[in-house]
Amino acid sequence: MEVExxxxxxxxxxxxxxxxxxxxxxxxxxxxxxxxxxxxxxxxSLVDDPAAEPFHKDNIRAIRFGAEGRLFxxxxxxxxxxxxxxxxxxxxxTVSSEKRVTAVAVSNDxxxxxFADKFGVVWVVDLDPPLxxxxxxxxxxxxxxxxxxxxxxxxxxxILSADRDFKIRVTSFPNKPLNGAHQxxxxxxxxxxxxxxxxxxxGQEFPDSLLLSGSGDSTVRLWDIISGALLHTCEVAxxxxxxxxxxxxxxxxxxxxxxxxVLDGLLVAVAIQSLQGIVLLRCNVSSQTLSxxxxxxxxxxxxxxxxxxxxxxxxxxxxxxxxxxxxxxxxPSLARVRVISGIDVEQEPVVLGDDNIPGGEKLLETxxxxxxxxxxxxxxxxxxxxxxMCNLLIKKQYPAENRESRKKxxxxxxxxx
Amino acid sequence: MSETxxxxxxxxxxxxxxxxxxxxxxxxxxxxxxxxxxxxxxxxVDYSLHYPQLLSGQADSSRKIQFADIGCGFGGLLISLxxxxxxxxxxxxxxxxxxxxxxxxxxxxxxxxxPGQYQNVSVVRTNSxxxxxxxxxxxxxxxxxxxxxxxxxxxxxxxxxxxxxxLLDEYAYALEVGGIIxxxxxxxxxxxxMKSCLENHPMFEALTEKxxxxxxxxxxxxxxxxxxxxxxRNEGQTFQAVFRRIVPSDQTS
Ligand SMILES: C[S@@+](CC[C@H](N)C(=O)[O-])C[C@H]1O[C@@H](n2cnc3c(N)ncnc32)[C@H](O)[C@@H]1O
Numbered sequence: 001m002e003v004e005x006x007x008x009x010x011x012x013x014x015x016x017x018x019x020x021x022x023x024x025x026x027x028x029x030x031x032x033x034x035x036x037x038x039x040x041x042x043x044x045s046l047v048d049d050p051a052a053e054p055f056h057k058d059n060i061r062a063i064r065f066g067a068e069g070r071l072f073x074x075x076x077x078x079x080x081x082x083x084x085x086x087x088x089x090x091x092x093x094t095v096s097s098e099k100r101v102t103a104v105a106v107s108n109d110x111x112x113x114x115f116a117d118k119f120g121v122v123w124v125v126d127l128d129p130p131l132x133x134x135x136x137x138x139x140x141x142x143x144x145x146x147x148x149x150x151x152x153x154x155x156x157x158x159i160l161s162a163d164r165d166f167k168i169r170v171t172s173f174p175n176k177p178l179n180g181a182h183q184x185x186x187x188x189x190x191x192x193x194x195x196x197x198x199x200x201x202x203g204q205e206f207p208d209s210l211l212l213s214g215s216g217d218s219t220v221r222l223w224d225i226i227s228g229a230l231l232h233t234c235e236v237a238x239x240x241x242x243x244x245x246x247x248x249x250x251x252x253x254x255x256x257x258x259x260x261x262v263l264d265g266l267l268v269a270v271a272i273q274s275l276q277g278i279v280l281l282r283c284n285v286s287s288q289t290l291s292x293x294x295x296x297x298x299x300x301x302x303x304x305x306x307x308x309x310x311x312x313x314x315x316x317x318x319x320x321x322x323x324x325x326x327x328x329x330x331x332p333s334l335a336r337v338r339v340i341s342g343i344d345v346e347q348e349p350v351v352l353g354d355d356n357i358p359g360g361e362k363l364l365e366t367x368x369x370x371x372x373x374x375x376x377x378x379x380x381x382x383x384x385x386x387x388x389m390c391n392l393l394i395k396k397q398y399p400a401e402n403r404e405s406r407k408k409x410x411x412x413x414x415x416x417x
Numbered sequence: 418m419s420e421t422x423x424x425x426x427x428x429x430x431x432x433x434x435x436x437x438x439x440x441x442x443x444x445x446x447x448x449x450x451x452x453x454x455x456x457x458x459x460x461x462v463d464y465s466l467h468y469p470q471l472l473s474g475q476a477d478s479s480r481k482i483q484f485a486d487i488g489c490g491f492g493g494l495l496i497s498l499x500x501x502x503x504x505x506x507x508x509x510x511x512x513x514x515x516x517x518x519x520x521x522x523x524x525x526x527x528x529x530x531x532p533g534q535y536q537n538v539s540v541v542r543t544n545s546x547x548x549x550x551x552x553x554x555x556x557x558x559x560x561x562x563x564x565x566x567x568x569x570x571x572x573x574x575x576x577x578x579x580x581x582x583x584l585l586d587e588y589a590y591a592l593e594v595g596g597i598i599x600x601x602x603x604x605x606x607x608x609x610x611m612k613s614c615l616e617n618h619p620m621f622e623a624l625t626e627k628x629x630x631x632x633x634x635x636x637x638x639x640x641x642x643x644x645x646x647x648x649x650r651n652e653g654q655t656f657q658a659v660f661r662r663i664v665p666s667d668q669t670s
Contacts, residue, residue, distance in 0.1 A: 119576075121583075141583035143546045165547065166457070171586075175667060180582065182620055183665065184590040187550040189458035228555075 011384055012059035012076070013257075013306035014322030014335040019086060020069040022311040025359075027367040028060035030324030030333035033074055035089060036366045038359050043366040047090040048082070056080060059324050066106020066113070071127075073113055075101035081115055083130060093130040097123065105150035105159065112177055114139060114159060116147035122161055124177045137178045140171055149198045154208045158185055158225060162195035168213055170225045186228030193217040199259040201283050202312065203266065210283075212268060212290075214256030220270055220281060222290055234290040236270055240279045241295070260308035262317055262343050267293060269317050269343075271305040273386065277351075278305065278319065280343070296340055296349050301375065302382040303338060315343045316358065320367075323384045334381045337367045453514070453542050456551045467539035468506060482506045485553070485591070486562040487545045488579055492520035492538075493642040494564060496527065499538040501633065509540040510552075517542035546579060549587050556593040560634070563600040565644035568607045580611045582618065589620040592662040597624070601638040601657040603648040608656025615658055619665040629659060 014029040024044065026035045033055060035044035048055055058077035065072050065086065075081040077100045083093040099117035106113050113125045115136070120143060123136035145163040152159055152173065159173045159181060168188035171181045193216030201210040201222075210231075211223045222232040236242075237254035258271040268281040268290070277297035281290045298319075305319035322335030339352045354364060354372075365371045373381075456462045464482070465472040472480060484502070486494050489509030498507055511517045520540040527535040541552070569577045580600060588598060598621065600611045615621045629635050639645045639655050648655060 138583075140586060143584065145547070167550070169550075179619075180586075182586045182589065182618065184555075184586055186555065187458075187590075189551065192457060 011387065012061060012324040013385055014320045014324075015060070015063055015307040016309040016318055016320040016337070017063045017065055017072070018309040018311045018316075018318050019065050020311050020313070022314040022316070023069075024086060025309070025318060025337075025363070025367065026063055026065075026072065026074075027320055027335055027337065028063045028074060028076075029320075029322050029335040029369075030059055031056045031076075031078070032333050032369070033060060033063070034367050034369070036359055036363045038363070041359060041362060043362065044089045046084070047088065056082070061100070061102055062104040062115075064104060064106065067108060067110030070110050071106050071113075073104045073106060073115075075104050075115055077101075081113065081125070081136075083113060083127065093125075093127065093134060094132050095125050095134055095136055097136065103147050103150040103161075105152055107173065108152055108154075108156040114150055116150055116161065118146060120145045120147055120163065122147065122150065122159070122181075124181075126178060138180060139177055140169070140181045142167065142169065148194065148196050151198045151200065153225060154200050154202060160198055160211065160225065162198050162213060164194040166191045166193060166195060166215070168195055168198065168211075168223070170228065186225060188213065188221075188223040188225065188228045188230065190221055190223075190230040190233065191215040191217050191219070193255070196256055197259045199261050199268065201268075202261055206283075206285055210288075212259055212261075212283075214259045214270060216255040218254040218256065218272075220256060220259065220268070220290060222283070222288060231288045232290050234281060234292070236279055236281065236292065237272060237274070239292045240275075242272065242275060257306060258308045260310050260317065261312075262310050263312075263315055267343060269308050269310070269340075271308055271319070273304065276301075276303050278308070278317070278340070280349070294349075296351065298338060298351050301336075302379055303336060304382055304385060305338075306385055316341050317343055317349075321381070321385055322368075323381055333369060334373065334377060335368050336373050336378065336381070337364060455543065455548055459550075459552055459554050459557075462552060464506075464539075467508070467541075468536060470533075470536040471506065480506060481557050482508050482553070483558055484508070484560045484562070485510060485558055486564070488512070488563065488566050489520065489540060490516060490565075491643045492523055492540060493646070494562060494637060495520075495538045495540070496523070496535070497637050497641040498634070499535050501637075503534070503537060506537050508538070508552075510543050510545040511540060512542070512544055514542055546577075546584060549591055553591040555590055556596075558591045559593055559596045561588055561592060561596070561598045562638075563598070563611070564638060564642050565602055565648070566600075566607070568602070568604040570606070575610075578607070578610065580614050582614055585614060585618045585621065589618070589662055594662055594664055596662045597632075597634075598660050598662070599634065599638055599657070600659070601645070601655055603653045603655050605654070605656055608658070612656075612658040615660045619667075620663060621660040622663050624659045624661060632659075635659060 017026045023039045024037050037044050056078050060074055061076035063074045072084040072086045079097045081095040082091050085092050097117055099119055101115050103116040116122045121141045122139045124139040125134050125136045142163045145165040147161050147163050149162040158170050160170050162168045170185040172183040174181055195213050195215050197214040199212045209224050209226045211225045214220050218237045220234045220236050253274045255273040257273055260269045270279045279295050280293040282293040306321045309318040317340040319338045339357050340349050341352055343349045361371050483505050484507035486509040489511050492509055495509050566579045602608045
């Protein structure tokens with residue numbers, strides 16, 4: 001019943017994750033989890049827990065590698081979290097959630113997996129030992145707001161959670177997380193729309209505490225997580241010259257959908273809802289500012305990435321776009337994968353053609369479901385992607401006037417009199 | 418308290434708002450989103466609008482709100498605290514629009530009738546369960562009040578309760594170390610719930626009997642608010658839990 005009435009809400013964007021050492025790439029689209037072994041040059045056959053139902057039964061909403069690539073986690077609308085070994089690609093643990101899962105994170109030492117559910121509660125699972133049907137314990141909660149992103153800080157001291165109420169919470173990750181994480185270090189407040197993604201600025205010369213966030217307010221912001229201070233706001237769409245004359249574009253047209261640090265965090269790739277390609281931002285450590293380095297466009301097809309991935313060791317940026325299923329389309333779970341290589345301070349980045357993509361045709365067949373995606377299917381997908389991202393991220397549409405008053409932030413003027 | 422001496426006088430001369438014109442639904446569902454403005458962060462709130470006499474100059478911008486009355490209702494507690502702590506800025510947070518308007522009018526008429534007084538109290542309409550961090554910085558508050566909160570009896574509605582293990586994390590964030598959280602209810606089950614939430618939280622410890630006696634604010638809990646007075650009139654029992662914000666033990670070493 002619920003599924004019927006919210007048909008298009010149920011469309012899930014395609015997501016991608018790259019092993020930190022660049023040895024494999026995973027794409028999830030709809031309930032399908034597809035993994036390609038770049039070293040072996042072949043598709044991976046996942047081996048699920050024999051006791052569990054095979055794989056995922058509903059849209060996957062989150063996948064990621066964790067603990068330096070020793071673990072891989074997948075989870076989503078089927079209220080199931082699966083923890084895989086990227087060596088054997090066996091499922092080593094299955095965890096049941098009471099609600100649908102919206103985000104996942106793995107502690108840096110691989111000891112704990114955390115996931116957020118539809119009610120804004122973050123749960124923690126102790127992976128020692130990694131048994132099946134481990135009972136998750138509640139860790140923290142955002143009161144009735146959907147959590148869009150979960151991240152551990154680089155030093156592992158904090159867990160960060162971002163939500164659709166514009167909020168980023170920084171919480172100490174305790175020694176005994178099964179008793180809950182009660183100490184809030186800071187809130188990073190400044191976004192004026194939903195926060196869609198988080199990424200840490202990495203690299204030796206950077207302090208551990210610099211965080212990047214992307215939002216429906218079309219900005220990427222730089223924060224100090226210890227104090228919660230907003231260090232810099234980059235109006236990406238504006239700065240990258242995407243705004244121009246199309247004032248008809250709705251408010252969320254330039255929503256930031258994903259962030260991915262490349263080249264040890266010197267550069268940050270930004271996916272924007274209206275952009276066929278990505279924007280590269282440069283992070284200046286000494287001035288603590290962000291600036292647009294360049295726009296990398298994907299020519300020739302309507303490719304608006306829904307998710308980005310990269311491994312720090314190899315300067316390739318992986319992009320995927322797609323949706324779980326399109327009504328009236330004969331490509332169920334359509335996905336399209338592209339790669340930008342040569343992202344380097346000295347070089348010019350290039351969008352690789354399908355002939356030059358690492359893994360070649362086999363990889364495309366594995367991750368896309370088909371080696372070539374025809375143009376018409378693609379255009380339909382691009383539209384559906386937009387709808388899907390909107391539904392995923394935008395909680396409710398305020399009338400324009402109301403939205404203005406929300407931004408003004410001052411209330412109770414009356415008291416002045 | 419002072420309020421009962423003052424109110425009738427204002428009623429005649431300045432027409433203090435009468436409560437019945439501000440009646441709203443008895444219970445609001447804090448889970449449903451209403452359309453009221455939410456400050457982006459504490460620094461986005463212009464408190465000189467709330468305390469025009471005390472926060473006019475720039476020099477005063479360092480003065481921060483220290484007391485918060487959560488679900489303040491018709492504001493009786495704030496009015497009593499205002500004269501008891503004339504140097505302290507305090508604010509009520511209330512979800513119901515009309516009730517908030519009533520409290521605003523009440524404060525304005527008290528300010529008019531008592532020049533120089535009641536300048537330190539104000540009220541905002543907000544959902545405290547979602548937006549505490551938008552109003553207060555870390556460790557800013559020295560007292561938080563939760564007097565006669567809505568009970569939400571059904572188990573599935575327990576997450577609507579304004580005291581819960583998760584929300585206590587946020588209250589611990591907003592309170593300074595040593596700050597005090599005051600709760601009281603006439604619903605025994607809720608009283609037990611609030612007490613056990615606080616007891617089980619690593620960042621709160623109960624005040625001793627002696628400390629409770631020495632604290633003049635404790636006496637206001639059952640007498641200062643409209644809800645408290647109603648319970649007292651009906652000779653109902655009350656259940657209070659008063660706890661101090663502490664540094665959790667795994668952080669002290
Ligand atoms: C039973 S009344 C008690 C009022 C007052 N404290 C007293 O003792 O008279 C509870 C009040 O809390 C308010 N309230 C409930 N949930 C709230 C929330 N999430 N944020 C702010 N106020 C809330 C209600 O609107 C109501 O006015």
